[in-house]
Amino acid sequence: MILKVENLRKEYETFLLDDISFELEEGYIMGFIGSNGAGKTTTLKGILGMIQTEAGDVEIFGKNFKENEIAIKQDIAFMTGSSDYYLRRKIRVITKVVKSFYPNWNDAVYENYLRKFKLDPEKKVMELSQGMRVKYSLALALSHEAKLIILDEPTSGLDPVARDDLLEIFQELVEDGQKSVLFSTHITSDLEKCADYITYINEGKIIKSTSKDELLDSFRLVNGSEEDLKTMKQDLISYKINSFGFLGLIDTAKLSRYPEINSEAPSLDDIMIYHAKREETHAEAAV
Amino acid sequence: MQKLLYKEFNLSIHKFYFIIPFLTGALFLIPQWPFFLALMYFFFISVPNILSSYNSQNDNSFSIMMPVKKSDIVKSKILAFTILELTHLATGVIFALLNIALYKTDNFLFDPNPAFFGIAFTMYGLFNIILFPMYFKTAYSYGIPTLTASITVVLYITAVELLVLFNGKIAYYLEGGSAESRIVQWIVLIAGIIIFAALNAAAARMAAKRFEKVNL
Numbered sequence: 001m002i003l004k005v006e007n008l009r010k011e012y013e014t015f016l017l018d019d020i021s022f023e024l025e026e027g028y029i030m031g032f033i034g035s036n037g038a039g040k041t042t043t044l045k046g047i048l049g050m051i052q053t054e055a056g057d058v059e060i061f062g063k064n065f066k067e068n069e070i071a072i073k074q075d076i077a078f079m080t081g082s083s084d085y086y087l088r089r090k091i092r093v094i095t096k097v098v099k100s101f102y103p104n105w106n107d108a109v110y111e112n113y114l115r116k117f118k119l120d121p122e123k124k125v126m127e128l129s130q131g132m133r134v135k136y137s138l139a140l141a142l143s144h145e146a147k148l149i150i151l152d153e154p155t156s157g158l159d160p161v162a163r164d165d166l167l168e169i170f171q172e173l174v175e176d177g178q179k180s181v182l183f184s185t186h187i188t189s190d191l192e193k194c195a196d197y198i199t200y201i202n203e204g205k206i207i208k209s210t211s212k213d214e215l216l217d218s219f220r221l222v223n224g225s226e227e228d229l230k231t232m233k234q235d236l237i238s239y240k241i242n243s244f245g246f247l248g249l250i251d252t253a254k255l256s257r258y259p260e261i262n263s264e265a266p267s268l269d270d271i272m273i274y275h276a277k278r279e280e281t282h283a284e285a286a287v
Numbered sequence: 288m289q290k291l292l293y294k295e296f297n298l299s300i301h302k303f304y305f306i307i308p309f310l311t312g313a314l315f316l317i318p319q320w321p322f323f324l325a326l327m328y329f330f331f332i333s334v335p336n337i338l339s340s341y342n343s344q345n346d347n348s349f350s351i352m353m354p355v356k357k358s359d360i361v362k363s364k365i366l367a368f369t370i371l372e373l374t375h376l377a378t379g380v381i382f383a384l385l386n387i388a389l390y391k392t393d394n395f396l397f398d399p400n401p402a403f404f405g406i407a408f409t410m411y412g413l414f415n416i417i418l419f420p421m422y423f424k425t426a427y428s429y430g431i432p433t434l435t436a437s438i439t440v441v442l443y444i445t446a447v448e449l450l451v452l453f454n455g456k457i458a459y460y461l462e463g464g465s466a467e468s469r470i471v472q473w474i475v476l477i478a479g480i481i482i483f484a485a486l487n488a489a490a491a492r493m494a495a496k497r498f499e500k501v502n503l
Contacts, residue, residue: 051503101290
């Protein structure tokens with residue numbers, strides 16, 4: 001197991017990240033999805049010790065992160081979405097500093113990625129497009145042979161072509177079966193294209209962490225009349241009323257209780273939307 | 288740690304801040320002047336500007352991604368500031384010697400002698416022990432920490448100057464030319480260096496502890 005997160009907890013005055021647990025194996029891409037403010041960045045920062053968590057354990061490469069922070073960080077790379085540090089410095093200057101931190105830095109690999117990603121070392125970070133900044137971060141990560149690459153919203157703000165390009169690079173990275181990528185996003189089409197596993201977080205809690213197919217299989221989109229709604233309301237994750245009756249999301253395991261109801265496979269968007277709606281309903285009920 | 292220091296001087300702290308000590312050091316050539324002020328420009332110019340550039344360059348986000356501990360980030364920054372302070376003191380000594388060679392007269396205020404630099408060391412130590420633990424509580428807000436530390440050292444140095452000016456006995460030991468006075472002045476210098484080192488070590492410990500709790 002390349003990454004194991006157990007019961008991570010972080011309390012803020014207005015937000016609680018609670019009981020976050022998931023695992024990632026070598027050679028796979030995991031998409032970490034959730035709506036804005038669901039706790040994606042907080043979780044990633046919690047994993048990497050950038051914020052002080054109240055509880056929980058993180059194991060990377062089978063070792064406790066807190067106890068082996070420096071050694072583990074040699075073999076991982078983390079990138080925030082915007083990569084907005086040292087914007088006015090040249091790539092060449094930043095790289096010179098970054099490489100000094102990594103004994104296993106490989107100049108030939110770095111040069112190769114600069115050529116592949118068409119990065120000019122004399123350019124300043126601010127002169128790079130968002131997509132190029134992500135590529136620069138990847139070039140740095142791969143040149144010190146990072147085995148776990150964690151990216152926070154790398155695709156947000158990218159045009160569809162740049163996004164597709166980046167997702168293809170992710171797929172190439174894990175081909176050798178030794179590297180893993182964990183990236184957060186709220187763009188579900190990213191995951192449909194390239195994720196092997198999906199961890200879905202909503203309101204600071206993990207809803208599911210499983211393979212993409214299993215996640216899609218574990219819910220069903222159902223529709224029926226208002227009469228149907230009355231009988232199955234308590235089993236629905238949430239629902240929307242429309243002129244034909246209702247449309248709702250249900251756990252596949254509970255679907256057998258309603259053999260007559262129409263059902264179909266949901267999209268990742270559906271799963272996110274109906275879970276978010278449930279939280280809204282609960283919040284309203286509490287008020 | 289060494290690598291973080293390399294980062295501080297190659298990426299974070301502009302070379303300009305190493306030129307300033309030579310400019311402010313030259314102020315030691317002004318006859319009959321409060322020379323402590325030459326060493327204090329570091330607090331008024333370099334400190335707020337460097338701390339503000341950490342913010343604008345998102346330095347903490349960059350540093351924490353490197354294979355380092357949070358406490359190392361604190362220590363490297365304090366060490367970088369200490370090196371700048373030592374540069375100010377070194378250029379101060381050079382220009383103070385020039386002052387003595389050129390004017391061959393006593394200064395109206397504190398003379399630039401070993402005791403003066405001993406007290407200057409304690410001034411920097413005092414500034415650091417106030418600034419760093421306060422600053423690393425947020426690792427972002429630098430206004431109040433810089434002001435608090437600056438006001439404290441200004442009051443401290445004003446008190447020292449007044450004592451030397453109005454207390455004959457203290458002036459005799461700290462500025463006098465007798466053999467006895469000179470020994471005291473060298474002792475003050477050594478004590479100043481020890482206090483500077485001790486205060487910096489304490490500042491680093493306290494600041495690192497507070498920085499652990501900062502959510503980056």
